Amino acid sequence: MSVATADRSRIDLSQKTALLAAGDLAAILAFIVLGSSSHSYGPFDVVHIAGAFAPFLVGWLLVAGPAGLYASDAPGTLANSTLVTLLVWIVAVAIAQALRATGLFPGGAALTFAVVSVLVGGLLLTLWRIVATVTLAR
Template structure:
């Protein structure tokens, strides 16, 4: 099996997976926007700051979600599997985001407290979305 074949089996380009991806990215963006707001920034005005916080999480999520099969043809799968895979993927994505934030490319740093908040709050948003999506898609 070639790498291209393996990649295609993990990512299905369909309206269902596009919906899943849109919900995932919306959840991550909501997490970031609310976080920026609680720290005194207006997400509608400080768009550059929000984008600078969002991008490391986006990169982490995109690197992990495809490999984890969250956009495969059989996604979201069973309710338990969808929730577990989403949460584990998010934990790894947060680790990647924190590593990126520790560089000079992105603002912020790799704070343990922010990592914990990211896992908990972002994980609740993503898992909640995936539960709704799994139920709506009839799995």
């Protein structure tokens, strides 16, 4: 089963795309938990972690599907999967920073945090997508 999106790319509802989505969200959550822990919040401060995770989740969900990260041919080639994942993450971080700037989410927007988000979150997502691409290609 697939769901068409506004730009005609597809989100295919399958075990493979569910696994990809779960891994993506786990990588983003790991980024948030690592960051929260490094700023004197405990890894079990659920309220803080949920508030920090939400804008990144919104950004990711707005961009990942239309970009084809959950299409029937996902993850695709290693080079394409890595490049698309990084580009989607950069846009998702921009959306997250814009949301954080509204005051609806904790932390506010900061260029330094955006850079750290792109680098650390991008690394975690890229590593996950490399593992998924190699594993699913078998």
